[in-house]
Amino acid sequence: MLILPRNFTNMKKAGFFAIRIFSGFLGIQPFFILYGLSDITALILQYLVGYRRKVVQRNLKSCFPEKSAKELAKIERKFYRNLSDITIETFKGLYMSKKQISKRFKVLNPEVMQKYFERGQDTLGLASHYANWEWGILGVDFQIPHQAVSIYKPMHNEYAENFSFKRRSRFGMKLIGIKETKAYFASEKEKPNTYILAADQHPNDKKKSIVVDFFNIETASIHGPEAYGRNTGMPILYYDIQRTKRGHYTMEIIELFEHPKSTNFGEITQKYMSTVESIIRRKPENWLWSHKRWKYTKNDIERIKAYNQEWIEKEKAQKSR
Known part of the structure; x- marks a missing residue:
């Protein structure tokens, strides 16, 4: 039987409220500020944190063997901007009105x-x-x-x-x-x-x-x-x-x-x-x-x-x- 620490529920609550505060902050920002933040976040994810960068590069190289290193690097760079955009847009979407979504x-x-x-x-x-x-x-x-x-x-x-x-x-x-x-x-x-x-x-x-x-x-x-x-x-x-x-x-x-x-x-x-x-x-x-799409071996x-x-x-x- 798995015995969880007494403060496990409090930890989950704290994690949730931290995300709630962060998402609420993004939710009230205008889009031009959000996309400025997204540009910075994309650079951090790709170059500073290196978020799953090896996975991204391996996947791209496997799927586009005909493309040059320069072409693959361009797709990679655009991918991190896309990833950053949709992450920030997801948080923003939690607070958008129906009229905004319709537009x-x-x-x-x-x-x-x-x-x-x-x-x-x-x-x-x-x-x-x-x-x-x-x-x-x-x-x-x-x-x-x-x-x-x-x-x-x-x-x-x-x-x-x-x-x-x-x-x-x-x-x-x-x-x-x-x-x-x-x-x-x-x-x-x-x-x-x-x-x-x-x-x-x-x-x-x-x-x-x-x-x-x-x-x-x-x-x-x-x-x-x-x-x-x-x-x-x-x-x-x-x-x-x-x-x-x-x-x-x-x-x-x-x-x-x-x-x-x-x-x-x-x-x-x-x-x-x-x-x-x-x-x-x-x-x-x-x-x-960034998803590990091809994890299964040939066997x-x-x-x-x-x-x-x-x-x-x-x-x-x-x-x-």
Whole structure:
């Protein structure tokens, strides 16, 4: 049994209040001051702290072997500015008004979802850790016909989690913890939902991973989009968020699969990751390169491919019955 120190709760409270004060300070600052702070923070992260710099450089070199050292250094520099911007914008977003979000985050083509709404169909909206996905949580729900539902992993600090939950959901987005998705899917809804899932990062479960080609690298990917799409039959969309200028974003809705149940094993995951790759290649600095995306070894990948093959064989056996 794990025995926590008596002051553990107080430590969590203190940590939360420190973050609350810091975020509140950022929340009241005008954007021109915030972006000045962001420029300084980017330099500190890259050159002074060296935040995951080796990870960033290794990832960039692996994904863009055709680029020169100078080109990679330019992407790296822009990445740290992007990382600093979205971090500061995330804190700022906790205090922004609906009018401010509406001005700075626009859904370009919500009509794409109208046919599904009129049919009473839920949809699966895939996103990625690209540009400012946090403002997407704030700005999507009231710009589309569906009820927006974000599937996410709750924080360990319950004080920070409660505060974040209230602030991020205040404009209509429903936040559903990963462990609560099954119960929520089974519950009654007032109107069709779109379930938003960012699944472009490293998977934790080898047996449930799916191997795809991502930047010409055999890459283990999270199985969630595949599982939700093929099991429920929800049409699958991709939410492409782009920065149009500093502090301003658009989101374009791209249709990936109208009938996901008719797809083959791995098809949804490959299409999703190929879409993410094509978007990253246009502006690579906007993706989260500091994440340890390729942690699995070649042996791990071979093992996952064997698990994938087992699933394929099971499907073949079921279809032949």
